[in-house]
Amino acid sequence: MQVICKLVYKDFLVIIRDRGGLAMLFLMPMALVLIMTSLQDNTFKALNESGIRLLLQNNDTDSLGSAIEQEILHSNFFSVYRDINGNKPTEQEIKDAVASGKYQIGIIIPAGATQLIREQVKQNVTRLFSGDTTISPGINDSVVVMLYVDPATKNSLRSTLQGSIREYSARVESRIVLNELSREINSRMMVSLPNLNQIRQEMVFYREEYVARGNKTVVPNSVQHNVPAWTLFAMFFIVIPFASAMIKEREEGSLSRLLTMPCSYTGIMVSKIVVYLVVCFVQFILIMLMGLYLFPIFGLPALVINGRIVSLSVMALTAALAAIGYGISVGTIARTHQQAAIFASISVVILAAVGGIWVPVFVMPPFLREISVASPLNWGLNGFYDILVRNARLADVMHYGIWMILFSIGCLLIALYYHKSRNEYN
């Protein structure tokens, strides 16, 4: 135990004497989390707070035109423009403006669209009541709402807009149909019926709720998603300074000297695990504090941890163990600083990408989805998400923690095997 204490003391001193390294260990991850969260938050806002420029030319002065226009105005997705430099644009000018990227979407509602629908419906209803059931309006008689879309606009947004226009067109159509039916029935029957639109009412409603365990509702936002993701990423980047510190110790001969003394390679590694576990945990606490108290100062939503600090801490410690275990194996196997730095940085980026740090796993191609379950960053991320946005308890996420501990032990065993074989054969 005395040996481990002395080694911990040594590793602690080595870390705190390296000011540049300390800044890298604590300030860089904090900066990373702050920048990435701000970036993602702004993208989120851009989609929600009238960030998309829409050029609208409503040539229909009746129901359809005003219904679509009102829907767009109230959606909060768009900044709506009706002219270009004070002039009403032609269709070609609208196309050109969207093509140039100045506007993301252009919509042209044709003149007399509502009247055209009304006449079609009237014709059809009259035919229907005359016993003619061949109701099929020709293409030439259809109302075409033109939607010009900038190729850089997300597909999901285009689909949402199309869906909304379809929905409002259908509503206007059904209202006209009911009006015409009422008129036709009244003209053919002796009694006067009230307008059928009066009995038309919405029968199906949608209610959306973010569900979490324990009847709690946690509203997801960029902070709840980005803080755990980038904290994990930063935590795993400790592999680089960790492996470099190991190689430096080996190159300077201090490791060999320690190995001639009454201590083992395992003991030397245990001391490093203890010290770097503390470093990772301090990193984690600083980032959590930043999420709680500093983010609101930067105009970001505050991190909501719902009193789950113990669960979060356990997840952070197991993730740190996984990162350190990985660092030990890289530091043992790599022969030079360059090897360690290049391999560690690229492999952590790959593990992060596959693990769902950058894009959610569910949008990945099927084969990557299969691979993602093998990334320790994916386990950590799932654990953090379950706690932060699904309100899970420690017991619910402990399996992720156990996998990360097993990953760490596996890495340690590889490192010990490699160290032993190097002494035997190299």
Added chain:
Amino acid sequence: MNNKTAIHIQNLTRYYRGNAKPAIDNVSLDVYEGRIFGLLGPNGAGKTTMIRILCGLLTPSAGEVVIGGYSLRHELPRIKRIIGVVPQEIALYPTLTARENLSVYGGVCGLQGKELKDRIDKWLSVFGLEKSQHQQTGRYSGGMKRRLNLIAGLLHNPKILFLDEPTVGVDVQSKIVIIENLMEINRTGTTIVYTSHYLEEAENLCSYLAIIDEGKIITQGTLNEIRILHNSDSKLEDIFLEITGKDLRD
């Protein structure tokens, strides 16, 4: 002279990966207690490999080694308690002070509390480093680093001390202090195994010499025995060149 064996080496062989030729080739020798044993040889002769095997840093490919009565193969932890090693490299933590370095290495060797403090004070004073003891060792001169490197290996009073080129790159003053203190340490009963390229230094310091080349011990004995064996009364350097040749080594 004590005839008790401190180190017994029997048919020791060591291969490196990718090399068909052994770095240590079937070496057998005994180092008796209380001696300063000089292991000399040209570059690449196998001196450092030999020291690294004896310290437990490398596993032998074949052969047996017994140090202080303990088998290297089976009782390495016991051996680690009785040996001290001063490697060729400056094996110190440059951002730690001299006292912190010694506290770490002494602590790992089992020293603690007042005993550790007293020994650090004593050796810092003996090697003239007490004034700079709170300075980070990265700022030390080459000679100061060498002296501290030596202290770190002998702080725990080892029974057997391995020294791999302990005076490389130091000024004359530091060299004298190191040599004088090594002789003093030996007088207190510590067996010393010493490698060096400085043959004159070895001639003055060592009570027994072995010359190794291409992994084999090509001669051994006291300086006088070697002179008689090679029919020469010249300096060690001349005998060394005579038996190892003048070809440049890698």
